[in-house]
Every structure is written in structure tokens, then in C-alpha cells.
Amino acid sequence: MNGMHCLKVERIKEKCKENKGFTLIEITVTLVILGIVLAVAGNVFFFGTRMYTQTEAKNAAKSIGDSAFKYCKRAFTYATEMDIVYSGGTAPTGLSNNIRINEAGHLMKNNSNVLGSSETDYYNGYSLSYSVKKQNNTILELTIKVSKNNEELYTKTETVKNVNLSSGNHVIETSGSVSDNPTVYYNTASQYDNANDNPLAMYNLMVNLWNSVNASPSTYPSDYQTYTGVASGVSNEYFRRYIAQKYYNPDGLDLTFNMTDDIINYWPVAPSFTTTVINATNAKANGFDSYIKNTDKKLKMQVYLNSSSGLAIVYLSKSGTDTAAQMIYNPDDGYWYFNKTTSYDFSAKTWDAVKSEITGSSWVKVAN
Numbered sequence: 001m002n003g004m005h006c007l008k009v010e011r012i013k014e015k016c017k018e019n020k021g022f023t024l025i026e027i028t029v030t031l032v033i034l035g036i037v038l039a040v041a042g043n044v045f046f047f048g049t050r051m052y053t054q055t056e057a058k059n060a061a062k063s064i065g066d067s068a069f070k071y072c073k074r075a076f077t078y079a080t081e082m083d084i085v086y087s088g089g090t091a092p093t094g095l096s097n098n099i100r101i102n103e104a105g106h107l108m109k110n111n112s113n114v115l116g117s118s119e120t121d122y123y124n125g126y127s128l129s130y131s132v133k134k135q136n137n138t139i140l141e142l143t144i145k146v147s148k149n150n151e152e153l154y155t156k157t158e159t160v161k162n163v164n165l166s167s168g169n170h171v172i173e174t175s176g177s178v179s180d181n182p183t184v185y186y187n188t189a190s191q192y193d194n195a196n197d198n199p200l201a202m203y204n205l206m207v208n209l210w211n212s213v214n215a216s217p218s219t220y221p222s223d224y225q226t227y228t229g230v231a232s233g234v235s236n237e238y239f240r241r242y243i244a245q246k247y248y249n250p251d252g253l254d255l256t257f258n259m260t261d262d263i264i265n266y267w268p269v270a271p272s273f274t275t276t277v278i279n280a281t282n283a284k285a286n287g288f289d290s291y292i293k294n295t296d297k298k299l300k301m302q303v304y305l306n307s308s309s310g311l312a313i314v315y316l317s318k319s320g321t322d323t324a325a326q327m328i329y330n331p332d333d334g335y336w337y338f339n340k341t342t343s344y345d346f347s348a349k350t351w352d353a354v355k356s357e358i359t360g361s362s363w364v365k366v367a368n
Contacts, residue, residue, distance in 0.1 A: 056216065061146040061153035063211050064126050067115050067204050068107045069144045069156050072130070072184075074200055074334050075099060075109075076140060079186035080164045082172050084132050084140070089176025095185040101128050105147070114201070115208055122208050124215065125149070131180045137171035138162045199271070199301060199314040199329040199336070205243050206303045206312040210234075214310065236305045243303060264320035270299035270327075271336070273366065280367035285340045288364075291326065299327075306347065313346050313354065323347035327366075328358050336366040 022030075075097070076082065083092040091098075102108050105127020107115050115122055131143045139161050146154040165171060176182075212219045213234055225231045227245040228238045244266040273281075273292060281288045292299070299316045304323060306312075315325035324343040329336050337358040346354050357363070 057148060058153050060124070060211070060215065061126055061148065063207075064115070064123065064128070065144050065146040065154040065156055067208065068128055068130070068146075069142070069158070070200060070331060070334075071107065071109075071114055071204065072099060072132075072142055072144070073158070073160050074198075075186060075188065076132075076142065076160050076184070077162055077334070078164055079162060079188060081170050082162065082165065082184065082186040084134060084172065084174045084182050084184050086174065086176035086182045087179040089174070089182075091183070092173070092175070092185050095187050097188055098183050098185045100183040101130055101181045105129065115204060122212055124212075124219065126153075129181055132182055132184055133178065134172045134174050135159065138165050140172060200331055200334065202243070202247075202301065202303050203312055203314045203329065203331045205247060206239060206305055206314075207310075209239055209242065210305060210310045210312065235307050239305045239307075240303065264300055264302075264318075267300035267302045267320075270301055270316050277367055281338065281364060284367070285338055285364040287340075288338055288366075291338070304346070306349075309350060311346075311349065311351050311354075315346070328354065330355065330358060337363045338366055339363050 081095055083095060085091055097110055099107070099109050104123075106113055106123055107128055113122075126146055126148045129145045129147070131141075133141045135141055139159060141157065142160050143155065143157040145152055162172065209221070212221070218232075220232055221242075223246070224242060227242045229241075230238060240263060244263055248268055249266045270292060278289050278292065299318055300320075301314065301316055302320070304313045304315065313325075314329035314331070316327040317325050322343075324345040324347070326339045326343045327336055328344065328346065332355065339358075339362055341362065344357060349357075359365075
């Protein structure tokens with residue numbers, strides 16, 4: 001009997017040995033491996049998030065830099081007189097406009113912000129710096145830099161040739177010791193007569209408003225509701241209402257106007273092109289003269305937004321509801337383009353598609 005009992009005990013002991021748990025070494029190895037996996041996963045997440053943030057910051061910096069570059073390039077290309085005043089230089093007399101970067105790193109013309117409806121909303125912590133260096137009597141080198149938290153995020157440099165100085169027997173003047181962020185004084189001219197006709201300024205108003213509202217976090221101008229009647233909302237109607245009311249309505253705020261009928265009254269009239277430009281364009285597209293000088297119902301310069309893609313188009317139309325035009329502005333080269341025969345519907349297009357069309361054979365670049 002005792003023998004049987006001992007045999008059972010030995011069998012129980014054997015079973016216990018077969019079902020033993022993890023050893024300390026096994027647990028330690030497992031924890032080390034788990035730690036390595038978690039460390040790798042954490043690094044992947046951290047660097048992925050950091051890369052996304054950096055990409056977003058660089059894209060925002062590029063948008064600001066490109067807008068500033070286009071504005072400066074256009075002013076310097078069509079100026080009739082120009083004086084670059086560096087540190088220690090003397091401001092000239094007789095030049096009615098000036099461009100500079102203020103202490104906050106914002107682009108200013110005649111002490112007014114030229115990019116976006118609100119400096120704080122638009123720049124959102126980014127700052128500009130620039131250099132303007134004379135190459136010869138009519139050519140300069142323009143460099144725009146964008147930084148945030150003392151980190152340079154975007155730089156663009158290009159040679160800019162002035163097209164009006166030599167015809168007026170003027171040259172690019174300089175004063176002071178060459179340095180960054182000079183003040184550039186100039187008298188203006190363009191392929192059209194009136195400074196209010198500037199389509200690039202209108203284009204920038206729409207693009208900058210779109211960029212601000214679609215940023216992360218979304219930022220609306222503090223007076224958005226004042227001019228639109230709503231606290232927020234992205235649409236062609238709201239954005240056009242805001243821009244037309246704030247920048248082009250000489251009679252002040254009016255929230256009762258009808259967007260489909262009355263908004264046409266608030267847009268500026270079509271650019272008053274010089275006789276030289278009209279004649280030169282007419283030679284390539286007969287009928288441009290009668291189109292631009294139509295006295296039946298004046299053409300108005302307007303801006304449209306595709307609220308899905310952010311596409312902004314500056315165009316001429318007699319109606320406040322048209323999304324088709326015979327004349328469209330190209331912000332990439334600073335020229336208007338005229339269709340020889342018909343209007344072009346741009347409402348559902350991308351900018352690449354529009355640009356491809358207007359630079360094609362059916363269109364004529366309005367001569368300078």
C-alpha cells in the first residue's frame with residue numbers, strides 16, 4: 001500500500017516538473033525584446049509626426065514667400081523710377097511709393113500691409129526678410145526668405161529685369177551701404193494705367209484668405225463676420241463678399257446687398273490699358289479694343305474661389321454671377337490673357353488646367 005502511495009506522489013512530482021512556469025531569464029529576455037519593439041515604434045511615431053509638422057511649416061512658409069516675391073517682382077518690373085536705400089542711405093524725393101520689411105518681418109507698401117487682410121492672422125508667427133541687389137542699370141537680384149522661431153524655412157532668389165526705366169531715361173539708383181531689408185522707393189507703372197487696377201493684389205487677397213482659413217488651426221480674420229454676416233464658413237460667396245465689401249466698396253459696409261445682382265457694383269472697373277498695349281494686342285487679336293472699351297455695361301475685375309480646391313481666378317466680367325470669362329489674369333507671369341473668340345468656363349478647373357488653356361493658341365497675352 002505504501003508502495004502505491006509513493007508511486008502516485010512521484011507521478012505528481014513529474015507532472016509538476018512538466019508544467020513549470022517561465023524562468024527569470026526567460027521573463028527578462030522577453031521584457032528586453034518588448035522594450036526594443038516599443039522604442040522603435042515610438043521613434044517611428046515621433047519622427048513621422050515631426051516630419052508632418054515640418055512639411056506643413058515649410059508649405060506655409062513657401063506660400064507666404066511666393067506671395068511676397070510676386071508682389072515685389074511686379075513692382076520692381078514695372079517701376080518708372082527706382083531707388084534702393086540701404087542702411088545709412090538717404091530717402092529720395094519725388095518717388096511716391098516704397099516697399100520695405102517692417103520690424104515684425106511683414107511686407108509693407110507705404111506703411112500698409114500688402115499680404116493678407118490681417119498681419120497677425122496671415123503671418124501666424126512667420127517672418128520675412130529680403131535682399132535687393134543692383135546688377136546693372138535695369139536688372140536687380142531679388143531674394144525673399146521666410147523664417148519662424150529663428151529657423152529659415154524657405155528662400156527664393158531670381159533676377160528681375162525692369163521694363164520701363166530705360167524708356168524713361170532712368171536707371172536703378174542706390175544709396176547707403178549694401179545690406180539686407182532695404183527700403184525700395186519707386187514710382188509705379190504697369191501694363192495698365194491705374195494703381196487700383198492691380199490684379200495681383202486682388203489675387204493675393206483671395207489666396208491669403210483661403211490659406212488662413214485652411215491653416216491648422218483655421219484662422220478667420222477678426223472682422224470676417226462684420227463683412228460677411230457669418231462667423232465662419234468657406235465658400236466663394238462668403239469670400240467674395242468679404243473682399244468686395246472690405247476692399248472695394250467705397251460707400252462702406254452693406255450686408256443687405258444681393259450677391260447675385262448687386263455685388264457687381266462693388267468690384268473695380270476693368271484695367272485701363274494704355275493705348276500702346278491696346279494697339280499691340282489688337283494686332284494679334286482683332287476685337288480686343290472693342291472688348292476692353294465696351295460702353296454698354298462696363299467690365300469689372302473680380303476674383304473667384306473654387307472652395308474645394310482653393311483655386312483663385314482673377315477675371316473680367318459684366319456679371320456678378322459668371323464663372324466664365326474671355327479675359328483671365330495669370331499671377332505666375334503677371335499678364336492678362338485674352339481669348340480671341342469666346343468665354344472660358346474656369347469654375348471646376350485646377351490652376352494647371354486653366355494655365356494650360358490660357359497659354360495655348362486660342363489665347364493672346366495682353367502685350368506690354
